[in-house]
Amino acid sequence: MTVFYLIRHAHADWTPDEQRPLSSMGQEDAQRVADMLCNSPIARIYSSPFQRARQTVRPLANRLDLPVHIEPDLRERRLGDGPTVNDFFAAVKQTWREPSYAHPGGESNAAAKQRGVAVVQRLLEQYPGEHLILSTHGNLLTLVLQNFDPRIDYAFWKMLTMPDVYELQMEGGKASITRLWQSQG
Numbered sequence: 001m002t003v004f005y006l007i008r009h010a011h012a013d014w015t016p017d018e019q020r021p022l023s024s025m026g027q028e029d030a031q032r033v034a035d036m037l038c039n040s041p042i043a044r045i046y047s048s049p050f051q052r053a054r055q056t057v058r059p060l061a062n063r064l065d066l067p068v069h070i071e072p073d074l075r076e077r078r079l080g081d082g083p084t085v086n087d088f089f090a091a092v093k094q095t096w097r098e099p100s101y102a103h104p105g106g107e108s109n110a111a112a113k114q115r116g117v118a119v120v121q122r123l124l125e126q127y128p129g130e131h132l133i134l135s136t137h138g139n140l141l142t143l144v145l146q147n148f149d150p151r152i153d154y155a156f157w158k159m160l161t162m163p164d165v166y167e168l169q170m171e172g173g174k175a176s177i178t179r180l181w182q183s184q185g
Contacts, residue, residue: 001171002124003131005037005180006145008138008164012052018076022055029163034059036165036180040131042066046123047135048074056163057135068135073115076137080106089158092139096154113143120144124170141166148175 010026010033022030037060045061046069047054054068061068079091080103095101095109102108116136123132136144138160145166146152165181 001169002128003040004120004123004168004170005040005042005131005133006141006166006168007033007053007056007133007135008141008160008162009048009050009052009056009135010163012162019051021051026052026162027055030056030059033057033163033165033181034063037133038063042133043130044123044127045069045133045135046071046074046119047133048072048076048137048140050075050137053135053137057133060133071119071134073119074134074136074140077109077112077139077143078105078107079139080104092157093154096157109139109143112140113147116140116144117147120147120168138162138164144168145177149177 010029011023012020013023045057045066049070099109142157161183167178167180169176
């Protein structure tokens with residue numbers, strides 16, 4: 001059985017800068033992610049190139065003495081040039097209603113899902129039977145999981161926390177998904 005731990009990055013204060021770092025709360029939660037997963041037999045760690053995703057798995061990588069491999073296709077789905085923070089949720093919801101729709105300058109859910117699932121499939125073929133970390137973003141994580149469970153949708157995306165951790169077990173063409181993260185508070 002191959003196991004993927006899909007991690008949504010920890011909290012980062014919102015700015016338009018895609019390379020924004022984790023907040024102090026996010027840094028604390030990154031330590032909690034490391035505490036939770038450090039006893040798992042993790043063989044490899046992959047991350048989105050965005051700083052907040054890399055920083056979320058850095059404490060775990062340090063504990064396990066593993067490098068963090070940058071995987072460009074784990075980057076967040078680009079929503080587009082037009083949507084502002086005020087209409088962000090409406091813009092995201094539209095892309096869930098119409099998976100092939102992309103806002104101007106953006107990427108459709110269908111295209112983002114295709115590249116995210118391709119990462120999982122490639123790593124599944126390269127490292128069968130291993131446990132792998134994929135540190136990514138809420139939209140992409142949700143789209144990848146939806147590939148294996150079509151019930152996953154916009155409402156699922158809205159309830160994700162920062163961070164969030166899901167275990168995706170794959171064996172014999174079958175997949176099972178379990179949420180591992182327990183939010184504090």
